[in-house]
Amino acid sequence: MNRPETVIAVDGLRKSYRGTVAVDGISFEAYRGEILGILGPNGSGKTTTLKSVLGLIFYDGGSVRVLGLDPRKDRKRILRSTGAMLEGARNVYWQLSPDENLEYFAGIKGLSRRDIRERRNTLVAQLGLEDVRRKELREFSNGMKQKTALACAFINDPELLMLDEPTLGLDVEITIQIRDLLRASARDDGRSMLVTSHDMDFMESVCDRVLIIKKGKILSHETLDSLRCRFSRKTFRLELDRSPGAEAMLMLKNLGDVQPFDSDASCTLKVVLKDAGLVYGLMDALRADGLRIMDLSTVESDLEDIFLQMIRDDADAPA
Amino acid sequence: MPLHNVFVAEVRMLGWELKRYLFNTGAMVVVMYVLFLGMFWGVKSIGGPGISSVSLDAMVIGYVLWMSALFALQGTGGVVQSESERGTLEQLYLSPYGAEVIFFFKSVTATLFNFLLITLMLYLTMLTTGRMLPVNLLFFYPVLFVSLLSLTGIGFMLGGIGLVHKRIGAVNGLLSFGLIGLMLLPVYPLNGFSFIPFLAGAHTITEHIVNGASFPLWWYLFVAANSVFYLWIGLVVFRIFERKARSLNKMGQY
Numbered sequence: 001m002n003r004p005e006t007v008i009a010v011d012g013l014r015k016s017y018r019g020t021v022a023v024d025g026i027s028f029e030a031y032r033g034e035i036l037g038i039l040g041p042n043g044s045g046k047t048t049t050l051k052s053v054l055g056l057i058f059y060d061g062g063s064v065r066v067l068g069l070d071p072r073k074d075r076k077r078i079l080r081s082t083g084a085m086l087e088g089a090r091n092v093y094w095q096l097s098p099d100e101n102l103e104y105f106a107g108i109k110g111l112s113r114r115d116i117r118e119r120r121n122t123l124v125a126q127l128g129l130e131d132v133r134r135k136e137l138r139e140f141s142n143g144m145k146q147k148t149a150l151a152c153a154f155i156n157d158p159e160l161l162m163l164d165e166p167t168l169g170l171d172v173e174i175t176i177q178i179r180d181l182l183r184a185s186a187r188d189d190g191r192s193m194l195v196t197s198h199d200m201d202f203m204e205s206v207c208d209r210v211l212i213i214k215k216g217k218i219l220s221h222e223t224l225d226s227l228r229c230r231f232s233r234k235t236f237r238l239e240l241d242r243s244p245g246a247e248a249m250l251m252l253k254n255l256g257d258v259q260p261f262d263s264d265a266s267c268t269l270k271v272v273l274k275d276a277g278l279v280y281g282l283m284d285a286l287r288a289d290g291l292r293i294m295d296l297s298t299v300e301s302d303l304e305d306i307f308l309q310m311i312r313d314d315a316d317a318p319a
Numbered sequence: 320m321p322l323h324n325v326f327v328a329e330v331r332m333l334g335w336e337l338k339r340y341l342f343n344t345g346a347m348v349v350v351m352y353v354l355f356l357g358m359f360w361g362v363k364s365i366g367g368p369g370i371s372s373v374s375l376d377a378m379v380i381g382y383v384l385w386m387s388a389l390f391a392l393q394g395t396g397g398v399v400q401s402e403s404e405r406g407t408l409e410q411l412y413l414s415p416y417g418a419e420v421i422f423f424f425k426s427v428t429a430t431l432f433n434f435l436l437i438t439l440m441l442y443l444t445m446l447t448t449g450r451m452l453p454v455n456l457l458f459f460y461p462v463l464f465v466s467l468l469s470l471t472g473i474g475f476m477l478g479g480i481g482l483v484h485k486r487i488g489a490v491n492g493l494l495s496f497g498l499i500g501l502m503l504l505p506v507y508p509l510n511g512f513s514f515i516p517f518l519a520g521a522h523t524i525t526e527h528i529v530n531g532a533s534f535p536l537w538w539y540l541f542v543a544a545n546s547v548f549y550l551w552i553g554l555v556v557f558r559i560f561e562r563k564a565r566s567l568n569k570m571g572q573y
Contacts, residue, residue, distance in 0.1 A: 017567060048568065056409055081413040086571060090406025094340045100331075107328020108414040108421055110321060136339070142466045152410075 007192045008053055012062035015048050015216075018237045022048040024216035025062065032159075035182060035192040036296060037197065037207035039307055045216040046196040047086075048212055050162050053194065054084055057070040072264065079104035082107070083158035088168050089145035091152070094138040098148040101137070105152040116155055123151040126181055143174040148179060154185070163183075167202050175199070179206050200304040210303070211309050219310050227306050234273040235305075239295035240286070243267055248289035255281050270299065272309055325416050329424040333432060348436065348463060355382050355444050376450055376529045377516075383441045383504060384521045387463060389495050390472035394426040395557070396477030396487055405571050409571050416441040418561075419554065421458035421477060426471045434460060457467075457565045459524060462539075468519020472553025473516055479560030483569055509541070 006061040008030040015023040023045040029296045030036040038046045053064055054079065055071035064071055066078045085091055094316040099120065110115045124133050137145050146166070153161060166182075197203050203210060204224065212220040212262060220227065234256070244252065254256045271282065275281040278300040286293060294305045301309070337344055362378060363370060399422075402408040411418045438456070445451050473494070481487045504512040506522045513519050520542045526532035564570050 021524075050520070051568065051571075054413065056412055056565060056570055057568050058562065076415045076417065079413055084413055086409050087406040091410055093405065094408060095330075096335055100335050104328050105332065107324050108411065108416070110324050110415060112321075112324045112327070115324075276406055319450065 004034070005064075006030070006195065007032050007067055007153065008036075008050070008199060009065040010053065010062070010231060011064075013049065013052060013058065014061035015052060015059045017270070021142055024060070026211075026213065026216065026218055026291045027062075028211055028218065028221055029301050030192055030194055032192050033186055034204055034208045035186050035195060037210040039196050039197070039200075039203060039210050039303075040213040041311065043215075044213045046213065047164055048214070049184075049192060050164055051086070054082070054162055055079075056086075071072040073124075080156070081159040082100075082162065083156060083160075084161075084162040084164075085149050085166055086164045087144075088149060088165060089142050090135060092145060094145065095136060097132075097134045097136055098124065098144075098151065099133045099136055101148055101152055102155050106155045111154045111156060116220070117304045119155060119157060123154055125191075127151055128177060132241075132279055143170050144270035147171060147174065149176070150181070158192065161191060163193060163195045166195060166196055167197060167199050171191055182206050200302070200307060205304040212307060214311060216316055219314055224303065228301060233276040233298065234278075235299040235301050236271045236273075236279075236282070237261055237295070237299050238269045238271055238286075238293065240267045241292040241294055244268045244269075245289050245290060246277040248291065251285035251288070252282070257309065267294075272301075272305075274313065322416060325414070325420060326424050326428075329421070330371075333499070337432075338527060342412045348439065350486045351386060351440055352443055353438070353439060356447065357383065359444070359448055363403065372450070373529060374568070375448065376452055379441070379444050379448060379450055379452065380525045380528050382444065382481035383437050383523075384463070385466060385502060386440060387430075387433055387437045388470055388498055388517055388521070390468040391430060392474055392477075392494055393427070393491060394474035394478075395428060395469055396481050396491055397420045398422055398425050398473050399478040400479040400485070400487065403481070406571075412570060419475075419557065423471075424476070425532070426474060430467055430471075431465065434463075439556055453531075454528055458527060460529075462520055462524055465543050465546050466517050468515035468547035469520070472546070472549035472551065475557040476549070478559035482564035483560050483567070485569075488568070506539070509538075513541070516545065519545055 006029050008028075010029070011027045013023050013026045014021075020318070025046070026049060028036075035255065038049060040046050049055060052059045053066060053071065055075040067081055067180065068080050071078055093104070096104065102116065102120045102123070103113055106120075108111075124130055127150065129144070129147060132140060132144060137148060146169075150163075150166060166178055170178070179202060182193060182195075186193060188207075195203070200243070207224060209223045210227070211218055220229070249258065252269075252271065255272055255278045259270050261268040261270045273279065273282065320355050335425075359375070360377065363375070366374070381454055399408065402411060414421055441454065446457055477487050477491060480490070498517070501518060504515070504518060506513040506515070506518045507526070519538075522536070523534055523542060
């Protein structure tokens, strides 16, 4: 099987701002046609990572290669094949129309009006901007402005797209439209994307792989399927004949995270083990308290569960 | 991906903005005109019949030159501030040609547009005051354009400072009004004041139009060298601050 082509290679990236570490030795790769998500709490280093890859920020250490080039030396060549949306709706000129914004941003990338005519029409149609394409953006909702900003990121037909919070503050309908555009673009055009977002559902539906980062370090670097698989092997729904006693509860909590499955049923627990191998310990704890298992099943975790669990696990881990 | 498309984009942007802000542009012309009238009649009534016609002529030209200097000074500094406020500054930095080229083209398009405005102002003021000066536009525009490059350099300096410190309006205001006083300094023959940006060029234009003076070739070369020097130093300062802004991640902040 052919190895996928690497379009972004980050190795040991480090960045501090006046003594505060923002990115602490991050390494990862992104491949052609892949949508790679970066998830993390506020201040975890997502945007710094993305901007370092774009060459907007000078990093302190490590190396970055984009499309095989060094952004410190070949930034201009990289930017010819790159599009980005960094501040959502604020990334476009509100006093201009979507058509004018598209023409301007194509122009500063060296493209003429004739070069982009067809592409502009396609993007306007794909994002449902036909009816408003000649109206000033200031008259629009945030969603329309954000869609225009996204269209501008696409206008030079980039090989690589960097999107910082592309769905921030958008309603479900527009989020779905953006998701569909990104998926189709990766699938049909082989476009690669680096996306940061807090929107778990969006990330789950759009990304092939996610990096989970916290305090500038990578906690996980896996495909969504592999993450789900890893978590489903250690996440259980446990229905018992009664609530566990205090001692049993303590034993269970030593094995992982234990919570009532829903607020009414204290006999039904959701147990996320620290490691899949601890399942024997779980059985021992139940047996020691004389509890009977009425039902036991694995639970498919969604990205939000996985993300929260990883952040919690990291907080519990000894420094 | 030819560079001229970047320039065309800036010209088109200027056109769209003028169209959107037509009222503002019109109001600006009216304010400039009214301000001049106030100054002209004020000076005339204070000076009384003793005021020479040469002084009034110099005032007409001086006012027009000062206006054009203001536009050039606000160039890159103003652009950096407004783009930061809007949130579009980082997008300009994603142009493969670099933000400097975009800022320079913005300055050039703004200067060319300002030539239209100041020509309108020049003829309006001459008509109003009845002082019809022999303005040779083929001399006036090139010398003014080259002289203004020195202020474009100062604009780049202010723009660089603006990338890091964001608000630079106070400095801009100080320089703008300071320039009125500076323009009264004697700069010919060559002396220390001649090295201040824009003054040599402004003096050359004023003397040529008002007194019909001519200057040796070396003086014109000096005016050009002065502009190239300040443009160069402006770009150097801009790059120093730009590196700092990119190091501190100040680009996307406002």
